[in-house]
Amino acid sequence: MEIPIIRDVLEESNLRAQENRALFDEHGVLVVNIMSSPGSGKTMLLQKTIPALKERGFSSAVIEGDITSTIDSERLQPLGIPVVQANTEPFGGDCHLGSHLVQAALKHLDLSAIDFLFIENIGNLVCPAEFYLGENRRVVVLSLPEGEDKPLKYPLMFRECDLCLLSKMDLAPHLEVDVELMKTNIRKTNGHIAVLPISAKTGEGLSEWIAWLLRARVGQS
Amino acid sequence: MHELYIAECIVKSVSKSLPQNLPTTSVTEVRVQVGQLDAVIPDTLIFVFDAIKRNSGLSNAKLNIDQIEVVCRCRGCSYEFGVELPLFLCPRCGGGDVEILRGRGIRLTGVTVQEAEEN
Structure with a gap:
């Protein structure tokens, strides 16, 4: 039958x-889900972003997603902000953060004390794009050394995001990467995505990124 | 690999959808639609479904996957077209402002159960 x-x-x-989203809205927290392949510079970006937001009077917290280890959380410790490590190893080693893991991590955060919550997803251009966590904005970080073809190989990720940060721009003079072609390929997968070249090392694009975050926060209320 | 998580979600969805008088062991087939955009590898999903089904009461169930091609509509000229991944561009006007109509998401569409008199 x-x-x-x-x-x-x-x-x-x-x-x-x-x-999760209802909790974020209740506390007026803007939540940004940051996704990328491993090694694109998500943690370094947060190391520069969070102090810049603090200078402007905004407090942040981070949920660090990894399969295993607390390496990224330790890197963020000097910032003196709440960081919750969410490892998937005890749950079968999933290569993406699930909304249930974010929910568990939220028990360790005082949402009333923060303005921005960054979810650093597990490094992977495929799986994290599939799962909504309750975030307000989705950002993909694509570093120049990864090559121009990545948006075409992982279209769902670029399709699902509001902003693509083209990271490690300081390496452009040393690589044969065609930045304009990279941007064209990103837009072929998503006509609405914003693209912002950035270098956490030199500070290029950082003020535009901060402005984007502040605009998102205004748009939220 | 997100197939394991998705397989677990399929098992939960089947358990929640079955009428109460039917045991999960009576299920012989589980049918799902998987959007092409979801980057699910059918063989992998079947492999992990088979691996976890024994402990979930669905030990007699075979997973049948129907892949759904991505279809979009251009917001500029209203043209509907099948997407040749990865390009989300309208083939008629070249516009990039397109909405996805089909081909995204994973849906349980039905089960087959062995009827009692056949036992």
Whole structure:
């Protein structure tokens, strides 16, 4: 006997994400899910972003997603902000953060004391794009050494994000990468995505990135 | 690999959808639609589904995956077109402002259960 069913397989995951979102909205926190392949510079970006926001009077917290280790959390410790490590190893080593892990991490954060919450997702250009965590904005970091073809190979990621940060711009003179082609390929997958070249090392693009975050926060209320 | 997590979600969805009088062991087939954009590898999803089904009561179930091609509509000229991944560009006007109509998301569409009299 065939029984027809129509059910979103990810409904439980999305339900928890909606619960997360309700908490964020209640506390007026802007939540940014930062995704990329491993080694694109997500943690370094946060190391520069969080002090810049602090200078402007905004406080931040971070949920650090990794399969294993606390290396990234330790890198952020000197910033003196709340950092919660979310490892997936005890849950089968998933290569993306799930909304249930974010929900568990939120128990360790005082949302009323922060303005921005950054979720540093697990380094991977495929799986994290699939799962909504309750965030307000999605950002993909694509570093120049990764090459111009990556948006075309991982279209869902670029399709799902509001902003692409082209990172490690300081390396441009040393690489044969065609930055304009990279931007064209990004826009082929998503006509609406904003693209911002940035270098956490030299500070290029940092003020524009901060301005984007502040605009997102204004747009939220 | 997100297939393991998705397989676990499929198992949960089936358990929640079955009428109460039907045991999960009566399920012989689980049908899902998977959007092409979701980057799910069907063989991998079936492999992990088979690996976890024994402990979930669905030990008699075979997973049947229907892949759904990505179809978009151009917001500029309203043209509907099948997307040749990875390009989300309207083939008629060249515009990049396109909405996805189909081909994204994972949906449970039905199960087949072995009827009691057949036992």
